[in-house]
Amino acid sequence: MSAPLLWILLPLAFGMLLLFARSTRQSAAVGVVGALLLALAALALPIDAPIRLVGDFGIRISPSFSVLGRRLVLTNAARPLIAGVYLSAAVWFAGAYVARLEPTFVGLAFDLVALLLAALAVRPFLYAALIIEAAVLLSVPLLSPPGSSAGRGVLRFLTLQTLGMPFILLTGWMLVGTETSLPGTALALRSEVLLGIGFALLLGVFPFHSWAPMLGEEVHPYAAALVLLALTTVVAIFGLFFLERYAWLREAETVYRWLRLIGALMIVLNGLLAAFQRHAGRALGYGLLMDTGFGLFALGAGGKAGLALFFALLPPRVLLFALWAVALSGLGRRRDGLSYPELAGIGAEAPLLLAAAVLAPLALAGMPLFVAAPTRLAIWKLSSNLGAYWLAAILLGSAGLAAAAFRLLGVLVATDAEKPWASTETADEWIWVGGLLLAAILLGVFVGFWVHGAAKAALLFPHLR
Numbered sequence: 001m002s003a004p005l006l007w008i009l010l011p012l013a014f015g016m017l018l019l020f021a022r023s024t025r026q027s028a029a030v031g032v033v034g035a036l037l038l039a040l041a042a043l044a045l046p047i048d049a050p051i052r053l054v055g056d057f058g059i060r061i062s063p064s065f066s067v068l069g070r071r072l073v074l075t076n077a078a079r080p081l082i083a084g085v086y087l088s089a090a091v092w093f094a095g096a097y098v099a100r101l102e103p104t105f106v107g108l109a110f111d112l113v114a115l116l117l118a119a120l121a122v123r124p125f126l127y128a129a130l131i132i133e134a135a136v137l138l139s140v141p142l143l144s145p146p147g148s149s150a151g152r153g154v155l156r157f158l159t160l161q162t163l164g165m166p167f168i169l170l171t172g173w174m175l176v177g178t179e180t181s182l183p184g185t186a187l188a189l190r191s192e193v194l195l196g197i198g199f200a201l202l203l204g205v206f207p208f209h210s211w212a213p214m215l216g217e218e219v220h221p222y223a224a225a226l227v228l229l230a231l232t233t234v235v236a237i238f239g240l241f242f243l244e245r246y247a248w249l250r251e252a253e254t255v256y257r258w259l260r261l262i263g264a265l266m267i268v269l270n271g272l273l274a275a276f277q278r279h280a281g282r283a284l285g286y287g288l289l290m291d292t293g294f295g296l297f298a299l300g301a302g303g304k305a306g307l308a309l310f311f312a313l314l315p316p317r318v319l320l321f322a323l324w325a326v327a328l329s330g331l332g333r334r335r336d337g338l339s340y341p342e343l344a345g346i347g348a349e350a351p352l353l354l355a356a357a358v359l360a361p362l363a364l365a366g367m368p369l370f371v372a373a374p375t376r377l378a379i380w381k382l383s384s385n386l387g388a389y390w391l392a393a394i395l396l397g398s399a400g401l402a403a404a405a406f407r408l409l410g411v412l413v414a415t416d417a418e419k420p421w422a423s424t425e426t427a428d429e430w431i432w433v434g435g436l437l438l439a440a441i442l443l444g445v446f447v448g449f450w451v452h453g454a455a456k457a458a459l460l461f462p463h464l465r
Helices: 001-020 022-044 076-098 102-123 126-143 152-174 184-201 212-217 221-245 253-275 281-301 304-312 314-335 352-364 373-386 386-414 427-445 451-458
Strands: 050-054 059-060 063-067 072-075
Touching: 001 063, 001 072, 001 076, 001 102, 022 076, 022 102, 059 304, 059 352, 063 427, 072 076, 076 102, 076 221, 076 314, 076 373, 076 427, 076 451, 102 126, 102 253, 126 152, 126 221, 126 352, 152 184, 184 253, 184 281, 184 352, 212 281, 221 281, 221 314, 221 373, 253 281, 253 386, 281 314, 281 352, 281 373, 304 314, 304 373, 304 451, 314 352, 314 451, 352 427, 373 386
Parallel strands: none
Antiparallel strands: 050 059, 063 072
16 A cells, blocks of 8 residues: 555545536535545554554555656655645535535546645656646636536636746756756756746736636636635645755745745735725635735745744635635525625625625634634734835735625625515525634634644655754
């Protein structure tokens, strides 16, 4: 038994089997159970160490597996990340039925998760770019289910993601044999520029960001949020492998200054753009890009604290965007659209979905008592140590996202007629949306329950600590 076989190849096959599920309820239930079992296995089973089963009989999970002449490697240090990936997948799979998605959604999403984990495990690590491109192609049927046509947002997403790959592959070819010595040369400058352009295309950095709000507007909000969340997170972690491998790159202060600058710009621009939208799905897209900016800014702070904070940002990201997306799914289904004129006054019919759709972006902006508040406070502290202008920029972006939440609140409660408030949410919406709201509050209060475990994923990058 090998770790890649257990946590990558078997889930890929499992996701393909889920494509034949007859209903979303069935596929979601089976997908949640499968993801939870994989997460528990990652927490309980050590890699490359003997595991006693009965008496003297036991097994050992090897860390590598060869596929098509390349190796997939998952070491013991990767176990916290593996567990986090599949716990996050379980949360999103469970919401698929509540969001009323197609039966094939969970199977495709399961394969997407396994492919993205393979991108982090492949050696040589540059082949991750090709696997991420395969994941982008797999995302197309997630965003445009059978029977629907691909909109401009999907085509732009596919185009920009594909354009980013040659820059990264070309940079990897240029850097062969330069792991330790290259700083200050013309080749180093060219490599940094090409690498920056490639990751800017993949992460939706301005001016390559337009596909994210377009997906939020044209595609089912739950599917758009999952694809955006998964891809941007894995691409950011993939970028860490460049810093881990090339000593001259991770020791260059210019790299961290650019990460801080780009992260702050993403926070400011996307936060302010979210405040001026007239479509709730577009605001969701900008919110996801803004949250990506928080991760880049944390990495730009450098050192052990910045890396640990980057991984601590991920659990709130998973939980709050799942809450935001499922709430918008319910609201849009009741009015057949998410433009503000269509949503006017719907809060009287769905008060729980109203609360979720408003509180999720407020929590991401740093609202106290919610799960994202401790990490936002840490970001504010880091930025204030760097300079008051950094703190002002981050607070401005957070204020923009909060303004978007209050603007949506005004739309949802606006009505011309005296209409009594009455809940039309179904039982599954009450259970799932209410459960996510409760979890967001409890995890915001009991921070130690999750933040140290999330930060353990930083052990995967020992040279960055």
